[in-house]
Amino acid sequence: MQTQVPADTNTQNRHLSEGRAQTSTKTIKRHSLATRLWHWVNFLTLIILLMSGLQIFNAHPALYWGEQSSFSQPFLAIHAKTDADGNQRGVVQLAGYEMTTTGVLGLSESNGRLRQRGFPEWATLPGPQWLSMGRNWHFLAAWIFGPSIFAYLLYTLMSRRRRRLIFPTRAQWRGIPQTLVDHARLRFHHVADYNGIQKLTYILVLFGLLPAMVLSGLAMSPTIDAAWPWITHLFGGRQSARTIHFICAFSLVGFFIVHLALVILSGVFNNLRSMITGRYRIQISDHDRTESDHE
Amino acid sequence: MNKLIKEKLIKGDSEDQQPDRYRRKILSGLGALGAGLMLGGCDRLSNNKAVQQAVGSVENLTRKAQRLVASRQSLAQEFDASQIAPVFRPNGEINPQEADYRQMAEGQFVDWRLRIDGLVSQPMELSLTQLRDLPSRTQITRHDCVEGWSCIGQWTGAVLGDLLDLAEPQDNARFVVFHCADHTFGGSDLYYESLDMIEAYHPQTLLAYDLNGEALPIANGAPLRLRAERQLGYKQAKYVMRVELVDSFKTLHGGKGGYWEDRGYNWWAGI
Structure with a gap:
C-alpha cells in the first residue's frame, strides 16, 4: 500500500519506545483545501437543512408511501393524543406501533406550556412554528449544499488521485473483517490512507445518501415534477420521496453521530487539525514500513 | 504493533507536544462559541427584517432556475x-x-x-x-x-x-x-x-x-x-x-x- 500524499520528512520525529520494535510518527498533509472547505460548508448547511427541515415537517408531521397522502393511515405520525381521561400525551406512531414521547415528540413545551408539535423547539429552525421562514432557510442552504455536492462528486470521479482515496484497494476489501475487529476494540491505526470501512462508509454517504437527499428534495417540487417527472417516479411518488427525504436525513444524523464518536475516540485533536489545517500525524513502525513495501 | 499503537494512543500527544495542547484549547473554545451562536442566534436572525429579506431572496434564484428547466409547455403529471x-x-x-x-x-x-x-x-x-x-x-x-x-x-x-x-x-x-x-x-x-x-x-x-x-x-x-x-x-x-x-x-x-x-x-x- 502506497502513501498517496508525500510525507513531510522535516517533521519526522522518531523515538524509541519500550521493547525491540521502533515506532515513529510523521505529519502528512491529509486533506486538500477543497475537501476541508467542503467539509465545513457541509457541516453548516447540513445543520441548517436538518433543523429547518424539521420545522417544515412540523407543518404536517406525518409521512406516507406512494403518490399522495392517505391521512388516516400514515407510515409515520408524530402528534398529540387525548386519552379517555382528558390528558394529552405526545405519541410517535410508526407502521402501526405507538410510543409515548411527551415532552420531546408530539407534545413539547413552547412559550411556557405544552403544545402539539412534531419536533420540539430546540430542534427546529426557527424555534417557534413558522413554516415560511423554515422554508426560506431550507432553500437558501439547499442552494449551497446541492451545487457543492454536485461539484465535489464530479471532481472526485474525474481525479484519479481522489478515486484512489475513496475506493478501497483489493487489500482493503480483504482487510475489512480485521478492521471491524480492530474498531470494536477501539484500536485505530493512524495511517495515511482510509481503511476499508471508512471508504465504504464515505462511498455510501457521498454517492448514496447525499445525492438521494438532493433528488428526493427536488422530487417534492411541483415545477420540477413537470420538468423532470422521472425524479418523482424514481422514488415511487411524491409522498414516497418525502418519506425517503426524511429517512435519508436521519441516516445522515446517524452517520454524524458515529462520525463524531470515531473522531473523538481516535484522537480528537489530530483529526480536527487534519480537517482544519490539513495536517495529520500518522504512526509508522518498521514493521508497517516493510508491510507497505510488499503491496 | 497494535500494542504499540495503543500505548501511543493512551500517552496521547504528550511530552514533546505542548503547543498542541494549547491549540487544542483554542479549537474547542471556537467549537463551543460556534455552537452557542448557532443555537441562540438563529431565532434572532430569523426575526431580523434584513435577514428575512436576504434569506427570502433565494426565491428569485429558484424561480429563474425552475423556469430554465421547465419549459412553458411542460405539463404537470x-x-x-x-x-x-x-x-x-x-x-x-x-x-x-x-x-x-x-x-x-x-x-x-x-x-x-x-x-x-x-x-x-x-x-x-x-x-x-x-x-x-x-x-x-x-x-x-x-x-x-x-x-x-x-x-x-x-x-x-x-x-x-x-x-x-x-x-x-x-x-x-x-x-x-x-x-x-x-x-x-x-x-x-x-x-x-x-x-x-x-x-x-x-x-x-x-x-x-x-x-x-x-x-x-x-x-x-x-x-x-x-x-x-x-x-x-x-x-x-x-x-x-x-x-x-x-x-x-x-x-x-x-x-x-x-x-x-x-x-x-x-x-x-x-x-
Whole structure:
C-alpha cells in the first residue's frame, strides 16, 4: 500500500519506545483545501437543512408511501393524543406501533406550556412554528449544499488521485473483517490512507445518501415534477420521496453521530487539525514500513 | 504493533507536544462559541427584517432556475382515474360566512358573475352557464400543499388562456390577479393570488367548476377556483370572483401578490 500524499520528512520525529520494535510518527498533509472547505460548508448547511427541515415537517408531521397522502393511515405520525381521561400525551406512531414521547415528540413545551408539535423547539429552525421562514432557510442552504455536492462528486470521479482515496484497494476489501475487529476494540491505526470501512462508509454517504437527499428534495417540487417527472417516479411518488427525504436525513444524523464518536475516540485533536489545517500525524513502525513495501 | 499503537494512543500527544495542547484549547473554545451562536442566534436572525429579506431572496434564484428547466409547455403529471382520492382534502377557508357569498350559494350561484377586467381591451362578465359553454379541459392532477401533503383529484374547467384571449390583454399586462370572496380565517383582507403571464397561459391552468365530475363543493372553492398545476396549493385560489390583469401587484393589499405571500410565503410557489 502506497502513501498517496508525500510525507513531510522535516517533521519526522522518531523515538524509541519500550521493547525491540521502533515506532515513529510523521505529519502528512491529509486533506486538500477543497475537501476541508467542503467539509465545513457541509457541516453548516447540513445543520441548517436538518433543523429547518424539521420545522417544515412540523407543518404536517406525518409521512406516507406512494403518490399522495392517505391521512388516516400514515407510515409515520408524530402528534398529540387525548386519552379517555382528558390528558394529552405526545405519541410517535410508526407502521402501526405507538410510543409515548411527551415532552420531546408530539407534545413539547413552547412559550411556557405544552403544545402539539412534531419536533420540539430546540430542534427546529426557527424555534417557534413558522413554516415560511423554515422554508426560506431550507432553500437558501439547499442552494449551497446541492451545487457543492454536485461539484465535489464530479471532481472526485474525474481525479484519479481522489478515486484512489475513496475506493478501497483489493487489500482493503480483504482487510475489512480485521478492521471491524480492530474498531470494536477501539484500536485505530493512524495511517495515511482510509481503511476499508471508512471508504465504504464515505462511498455510501457521498454517492448514496447525499445525492438521494438532493433528488428526493427536488422530487417534492411541483415545477420540477413537470420538468423532470422521472425524479418523482424514481422514488415511487411524491409522498414516497418525502418519506425517503426524511429517512435519508436521519441516516445522515446517524452517520454524524458515529462520525463524531470515531473522531473523538481516535484522537480528537489530530483529526480536527487534519480537517482544519490539513495536517495529520500518522504512526509508522518498521514493521508497517516493510508491510507497505510488499503491496 | 497494535500494542504499540495503543500505548501511543493512551500517552496521547504528550511530552514533546505542548503547543498542541494549547491549540487544542483554542479549537474547542471556537467549537463551543460556534455552537452557542448557532443555537441562540438563529431565532434572532430569523426575526431580523434584513435577514428575512436576504434569506427570502433565494426565491428569485429558484424561480429563474425552475423556469430554465421547465419549459412553458411542460405539463404537470396527470394520473389515472383509479388514483383519485376518495375525499379531496379541503384546506384554508372551507365555508365562507360573508353575507354576499352566502346569498349566492343559497341561489346555487345563479347570480354569481366572474368579472375579467384591468389591463384588457374587452372587460367582461361571465355567468357560470357561459363559462360551462366554453371549451373545457379535464385533468387528473396531484395537489401539493405547502404543508407537505398531496391529494389527487379530477378538475374540469375553462382554460384560463382561452378566457384571457377573449378579454384581450393589453401589452403592459404582466400579472393575472385572482380576487376571492372569502376572508381566510377571518383575516382583514380578502383572499387573493396572482400568476405571471407564463403560468397563466400554461395549458393546464384552469378556472375549474367541477371536481371529480361534480359541481365544485363549497369546501373546495365553489363555484370557481384556480388550478395552476405546477405550483403549490396556496396558489390555487378558491371562491374566485374577479380576474384582474395588472402590470404590478405592489398596490394590492400587502403588495406581495397574494394572501399568504403578504404573510411571508414566497410568491414563486413552484417549490
